[in-house]
Amino acid sequence: MSAQPHQLADVPEAFRPFVPDHGKSPWHPSVKATKRVLNPLPAPTVHECGTPVEIAHHQQVYGRDYSEWPWMYRCAACDASVGMHPFTNIPLGTLADKALRDIRKACKQPFQVLWEHGRMTRTEAYAGLAAHLGIEVEACHFGWFDAATCIRARDWAVATLRNGGTR
Ligand SMILES: [Zn+2]
Structure with a gap:
């Protein structure tokens, strides 16, 4: 049709x-x-x-x-x-040029290792990162971050990995 x-x-x-x-x-x-x-x-x-x-x-x-x-x-x-979120006109995050897209991708990597390898659950990882950044967990998405916030998120994830996770 x-x-x-x-x-x-x-x-x-x-x-x-x-x-x-x-x-x-x-x-x-x-x-x-x-x-x-x-x-x-x-x-x-x-x-x-x-x-x-x-x-x-x-x-x-x-x-x-x-x-x-x-x-x-x-x-x-x-x-x-x-x-946009599928079948909506709601943006997935904020606009990103090539440089910011690359930074988001690179900085998300160590964060993903944190929970994909069972150091903590995904929920715990986002809660921990949000607390570190001083933002609501609802606003804790790499697609919403500017370059500086991406770097802070990456540094937190790397440090947390070095400490063996939080549990
Ligand atoms: Zn522009």
Whole structure:
């Protein structure tokens, strides 16, 4: 079945070819999927460089889909982007350019070792990191961190690994 015309009417024309048959898009997100996101960040409107943030589709940026929900928020000036929770228009984190994406990825690694190798549970690891950073555990996501916070998180994870974990 094709997307309903009344749904497509709200979608900017350039994006209409990308709306799948089920008709869901950032302009018509799934109500169920949206409710499931516990700590939704607001949709970004302006990037830190001052450029308005746009919605973009993987096909436009990469020429192919990299996930089942190939939408993102993007600052074209910085090539900074962030994905959306599947079937919603809720950003997964804050916009990141290539440098910040790399820092997040690298700094998350020692943190993941902490709980993937059974030193502590995932919940304990996030609680410990949040306490160290002085933030709510609900806000403790690498996708939300700036570069400086990533470094602090990495250093904490490395130190905790050296101490043999917390238990
Ligand atoms: Zn920018």
